[in-house]
């Protein structure tokens with residue numbers, strides 16, 4: 001084994017970072033060389049990602065990575081959030097800035113698409129939970145793709161594929177990111193032709209699927225010249241951030257649920273085959289693709305988006321608060337007795353989050369949280385209760401008892417949420433690493449270099465390199481009682497509506 005120095009670019013929905021990784025054959029060490037905000041831009045009535053700015057940040061990261069390592073890294077790979085894409089013409093020009101999955105255009109498109117294929121059929125064919133953010137509905141919203149002749153030779157590239165294309169000149173769709181779209185056959189792990197045809201989506205839009213760990217090509221010579229770096233390999237490691245995070249869970253057994261905690265909370269379990277039943281559809285579980293063809297059966301829960309948006313609103317009102325300060329406020333909040341459903345699509349769009357949370361409590365007949373500490377406390381407890389509900393659904397669907405919960409991602413820096421999760425679920429929470437996504441990205445590159453053989457070796461390396469923190473459940477009886485209160489106020493209430 002040689003010593004391997006690589007770089008990973010991880011674009012999350014709220015921030016991005018560029019990390020170098022040094023793998024000595026047994027352990028991985030990482031260093032963050034560049035971090036930046038990822039702020040969407042509302043323009044002309046549409047919510048966009050600022051792709052050019054993000055590409056600029058990526059290039060800054062390449063320069064800083066070379067500076068830090070003293071040479072060009074052995075390879076580069078990009079991962080991003082799911083479902084979003086850019087369109088390019090035959091000359092490789094980007095057709096507009098990619099739209100944000102929270103843009104409102106896809107909600108009516110979803111309703112239209114479901115007139116052509118039922119939700120049950122779509123789920124049976126793709127195994128993806130019903131949500132307006134899914135690529136399938138976003139593409140359906142782009143009517144010109146179906147009717148405009150000029151669009152007949154355009155190609156669709158998911159965000160990591162789009163970065164990889166502009167880095168290497170190679171067009172491909174990496175399997176894990178493609179698996180978030182609602183356009184794949186989860187059994188064959190290929191584009192789902194009957195679904196494309198039902199919605200008249202042109203086959204020509206779609207690129208070949210490549211498996212995680214595929215070398216796409218070398219860094220383009222113009223970029224090498226611009227940044228003074230060598231033509232390092234560009235690797236489609238694990239394009240979907242959540243898939244990369246799950247690959248680096250430091251577990252040695254399989255009896256666990258995971259929560260990848262960032263803007264979203266993705267809670268689920270790793271399986272060999274998808275679950276495509278009517279029950280898993282009703283419970284809103286997705287079957288996404290993982291490393292080595294594994295299936296990530298998981299649920300998208302609103303996650304810390306609820307807190308991010310409150311923070312943004314309060315900043316616009318003139319109070320800038322760090323995440324540490326927000327958590328501190330919740331720590332000293334009065335006892336909470338109001339909850340929201342952290343899976344409810346009413347929380348999907350940006351704007352006015354504190355008011356939307358208050359409105360949810362009001363219309364569901366609960367006390368309305370007034371102060372900022374009360375609102376934060378309501379968010380964090382609602383997330384923990386949603387995790388417990390989701391855990392029992394996973395156990396129902398798989399027939400397994402899951403002994404512990406692995407939590408990874410930036411959200412585990414909220415230690416209050418980790419402890420609440422342990423208390424409410426009554427399961428031990430094993431938290432870490434914070435940078436699971438970048439680590440998964442780097443270790444999938446190491447695999448492509450032939451330096452580790454498989455997923456269990458990857459997880460062994462992560463275990464040795466980044467010791468996790470354990471949270472033991474406390475006050476079981478009190479939280480059991482509170483969960484019943486949540487169940488009555490949120491879950492049963494919804495069943496009635």
Ligand code: ADP
Nearest residue numbers: 012013014015262263304323324410411413414
């Ligand atoms: P994404 O990849 O989706 O952009 P991250 O994994 O970076 O998200 O996680 C971001 C979240 O982590 C924030 O919404 C915030 O709630 C939480 N977070 C970040 N830093 C801290 C901190 N110092 N204390 C508590 N929570 C934090």
Ligand code: LRH
Nearest residue numbers: 081082083180241242264
């Ligand atoms: C988390 C994530 C998640 C969803 C969402 C759109 O960053 O990738 O798994 O796909 O973004």
